[in-house]
Amino acid sequence: MNDIGLSSSLKKAILEQTGTHGQLLKLVKDVELGNFDATHYELNGLDISAEDLLNIQVECIEWSNQLSGTN
Numbered sequence: 001m002n003d004i005g006l007s008s009s010l011k012k013a014i015l016e017q018t019g020t021h022g023q024l025l026k027l028v029k030d031v032e033l034g035n036f037d038a039t040h041y042e043l044n045g046l047d048i049s050a051e052d053l054l055n056i057q058v059e060c061i062e063w064s065n066q067l068s069g070t071n
Contacts, residue, residue, distance in 0.1 A: 009021060013025055020046070023042055023045055023046055024046065026038070026042050027039065027042040027043065027046065027048075027053075030042055031053070031057075039053075
């Protein structure tokens with residue numbers, strides 16, 4: 001991890017899932033795993049609404065489609 005030059009907060013987010021970046025990482029994992037109780041908990045902790053999460057997901061899918069050329 002030291003070889004790729006990540007900040008200490010990003011290292012902690014990845015290794016310990018702490019801080020805001022860590023909470024976001026946990027949120028992504030919970031969404032991917034379909035862990036809805038944990039997703040709800042993380043959304044509350046980050047002050048993100050379920051509607052905002054859905055909009056973010058749609059934007060990410062659109063961005064991914066643009067990158068891959070599957071518009």
